[in-house]
Amino acid sequence: MTGQQSIFELFSDETTSGVAYKNKSLKRTIINHLDAIGNTTITDLAQALNISVPKITSLINELITDGLVKDYGKVDSKGGRRASMYGLVAESGFFIGVDVKHYCVNLGLLDFKKNLVTSEMHVPYVLANTRESFDQLIKIIQHFISTLPVQSRNILAMCVNLSGRINSESGYSYSFFHFHEEPLSATIEQAIGIRTFLENDSRAMAYGEFHNGIVKEEKNVLFVNLDYGIGLGIMIDGKIYRGKSGFGGEFGHIPLFANEIICHCGKKGCLETEASGQALIRQFKEKIEQGSSSSLLQHNKLPEDIRLADIIQATKNEDVLSIELIAGIGEKIGRGISVIINIFNPELVILGGTLAETGDYIRLPIRSALNKYSLSLVNNDTQLHMSKLHELAGVIGGCLIARDKLLAIGN
Amino acid sequence: MTGQQSIFELFSDETTSGVAYKNKSLKRTIINHLDAIGNTTITDLAQALNISVPKITSLINELITDGLVKDYGKVDSKGGRRASMYGLVAESGFFIGVDVKHYCVNLGLLDFKKNLVTSEMHVPYVLANTRESFDQLIKIIQHFISTLPVQSRNILAMCVNLSGRINSESGYSYSFFHFHEEPLSATIEQAIGIRTFLENDSRAMAYGEFHNGIVKEEKNVLFVNLDYGIGLGIMIDGKIYRGKSGFGGEFGHIPLFANEIICHCGKKGCLETEASGQALIRQFKEKIEQGSSSSLLQHNKLPEDIRLADIIQATKNEDVLSIELIAGIGEKIGRGISVIINIFNPELVILGGTLAETGDYIRLPIRSALNKYSLSLVNNDTQLHMSKLHELAGVIGGCLIARDKLLAIGN
DNA sequence: TATAGTTACTAAAATATTTTATTTAAAGGA
């Protein structure tokens, strides 16, 4: 029995029963505990899990022969024999995260101990709802895997993040690549040969930020993904909230404005029509047409070719028009966030995504809108932080989702 | 050892350890399972909980001597020996729910099997944030208990539902009766002599409707409490969602309108300023001042004395003004609900509270506003139902919360 | 009505786990 087989064996509920099943289940509990707490001793495990020391000892020894756990040496003690520390083995399995953006793909490889082994950022790619675009995505993933320093059979699972409506339970994507009868996750799984999960981009970013980012003890956290659209990743009680069919968090399309702008979703008055990256670009072009000037257009750039990244770069170069527009967008996003703060009373709201890279230019107007629009008792309860992982949030989140889905962590 | 002592013993994590602790914990698991599934057989329990038949048998026998479980006779069989059914004992403990409304109090008594034994509805009472009002509430509860057909020591817990901001974990109420240093729940507990919990009224109604009302298999459910204010009870994954400090669900104060009406929360543009019972009464008075007529004023009633219940009654008598105003309110509530549908993608939205008693007069405009304002993919996923428990929702919900907090069900 | 087939329940045997006692390993003070 190789260690690798053991992982799949251990985490698949086969027809084991009785004592065999209980041992399997206890081993999973131990792995989950080591994952949550980090390296620890047999005595600690025995106390935490309410299992006797000899039993834990024998289970740990089995996990060591399985290759999933190893001895990390002795702990320091203040009187008494020093205990051995046991912990997960980083090399016992790897996970891939694929974060698909509008104009690029970011990929990463995570080991079993949640370290990002390697990543490839900004692989040029244009996301379009076509077969060609899909085929190119597959090629990018295949190429990434071919460059990896680990054997393909040691890669246990992969998660692909896409924007739009995703049912990560069934593996269907409704906004992109909905060509086949079978779920998109199955199509990718066949093409790549690795167990594949699908997740909405904002939820994956929220998950990354939650487990490896800015979040410490907080359990109810909202991640606002400010990009061309506005996404929302909801973490409740430490778990991703997806809603009935995985359509939860459609924050960008709440009807907050009494305007006449038709949103790409077909409705009027959506938050996204006035407070998203798309809206920012539209407003930028309008201002230019109305005669405003911007340093952005100095290098023979046409207004049509302006991308969100350009405007964000311009704010760093103190372009006045860009800064003004971002402030206006921020105020409206703030009004939107005040809605979800009132409803969720979260411990923490994280601002992430491309637009969040403008830092205080967007944070301050959001902050002041929150004071204006949300209940002070609730608002004072809530921290507002910028993303810590920045563009790595999606990659790391994807890897972690692949890992935790396979290991059945956090359901 | 009396059965009653056993309940508290069984559900308090004392310094038991080892086998004793495991048995205690297994007994709780069995009780939880019997609670969730209903009466069942030893074989079923053994399979569901992955414990051997002889072990389950001995635990069930202990629970029978504890007085918590009893034999409900044989099941029908289709071939083979008939199995004994075991289930909880209704009389092994009782729970009180106290639903405090603006102008009355509703009280109920629930047994261990979740049957409503008795209830006393519409006890006259005026909720005000004064000590006198609080003292009167205590007297009403004491009187209710004195009329009950069960001994006070068999009442295991009580839950009091109040509107406004409640931290049900700490037992503090911030909107009403915040007179003492100690939590309000402790003050009531001392006055009455029964273990007391506090809960927000809308959340309690949601819980009642979830467990004993219209909800069947759904796990993500929103309950909208349409009363003088607008409350929201959020059920996620079968559990009440309360937020960081219990302030979650402040749906009435999301900034949805660009009006100049100052809400009692101090902000402008709150949903409640245009779409609540308060707003309805205000609009009614305005219309009357502008010369509209209503059957409501025929019996020498002054516009100042109009209560929400009067307007609702008037719609049943086909009062045109009331019906028109309710339709307008419904359209705006629908816009609010479309926000939370987009965010939560719930399986079910329940309309409850006093205003919901107008039935289709409020449901239809809400329904059409949902079609107008929320994403069709998400909206089509969501059922919209009227409350089934009506004014009993809060009472039953309160009883169930008391029960489930004591039994540590659903955390 | 007898009998085969099915399932629940129970007793005894086998196995597993916990408990207790003992040994090993370390820290810290005299």
Add this chain to the structure above:
DNA sequence: TCCTTTAAATAAAATATTTTAGTAACTATA
């Protein structure tokens, strides 16, 4: 450095749980 104290690891004994095998209770069918 030696001895005492503390805690981990291990071994042996005691207890608990599961497994297996056998019995009881019921249905369906000939």
